[in-house]
Amino acid sequence: NAGVTQTPKFQVLKTGQSMTLQCAQDMNHEYMSWYRQDPGMGLRLIHYSVGAGITDQGEVPNGYNVSRSTTEDFPLRLLSAAPSQTSVYFCASRFDRGSNQPQHFGDGTRLSIL
Amino acid sequence: AQSVTQLGSHVSVSEGALVLLRCNYSSSVPPYLFWYVQYPNQGLQLLLKYTTGATLVKGINGFEAEFKKSETSFHLTKPSAHMSDAAEYFCAVSEKYSGGGADGLTFGKGTHLIIQP
Numbered sequence: 001n002a003g004v005t006q007t008p009k010f011q012v013l014k015t016g017q018s019m020t021l022q023c024a025q026d027m028n029h030e031y032m033s034w035y036r037q038d039p040g041m042g043l044r045l046i047h048y049s050v051g052a053g054i055t056d057q058g059e060v061p062n063g064y065n066v067s068r069s070t071t072e073d074f075p076l077r078l079l080s081a082a083p084s085q086t087s088v089y090f091c092a093s094r095f096d097r098g099s100n101q102p103q104h105f106g107d108g109t110r111l112s113i114l
Numbered sequence: 115a116q117s118v119t120q121l122g123s124h125v126s127v128s129e130g131a132l133v134l135l136r137c138n139y140s141s142s143v144p145p146y147l148f149w150y151v152q153y154p155n156q157g158l159q160l161l162l163k164y165t166t167g168a169t170l171v172k173g174i175n176g177f178e179a180e181f182k183k184s185e186t187s188f189h190l191t192k193p194s195a196h197m198s199d200a201a202e203y204f205c206a207v208s209e210k211y212s213g214g215g216a217d218g219l220t221f222g223k224g225t226h227l228i229i230q231p
Binding site for chain 1: 222
């Protein structure tokens with residue numbers, strides 16, 4: 001059981017480039033989410049999905065797009081990378097929203113925008 | 115809307131001393147409560163959780179936390195700190211989802227635990 005798998009683990013981009021951060025889970029969880037972690041800011045929710053075909057914005061959605069075509073996959077797209085998007089990104093999954101079950105996290109993607 | 119406050123962005127204790135990491139929350143309904151640990155360059159791992167029942171919850175690595183409804187607190191403790199406990203700790207609160215667009219899980223900003231030899 002792999003849990004939540006994120007790729008790549010590290011990435012360096014130039015300003016204006018686009019890229020997709022991949023996230024997959026094998027626990028059949030309905031709820032998936034993307035966070036960014038910055039020093040002193042804790043975890044901030046970017047986007048989330050309550051099931052295949054359903055996504056919604058979190059606290060800091062600007063500059064990011066998501067889609068959820070399958071239960072397993074929840075990719076995060078940076079449309080035009082900016083230095084302010086330098087961060088560590090975590091994907092997480094959970095049985096469902098508002099659940100007493102915990103979030104399961106991937107190991108993160110460390111992204112630098114030059 | 116719920117919120118989570120972790121008192122102290124950095125806490126330093128000596129090896130063998132008591133660890134106390136504070137978490138207070140605001141919630142309009144009895145919440146579900148979680149503590150996560152993050153070791154350097156890793157994702158978050160669940161330490162323990164409170165959902166219902168006994169208010170003193172035991173987790174992994176000798177940690178425990180007590181849910182105190184009257185104080186809206188869920189402080190994390192460990193009787194004797196070990197060097198391997200050095201990490202970032204996050205408290206999180208979840209309410210039963212009752213509709214609306216918000217995510218059901220709110221994290222505190224984290225407390226960095228430093229263990230002095």
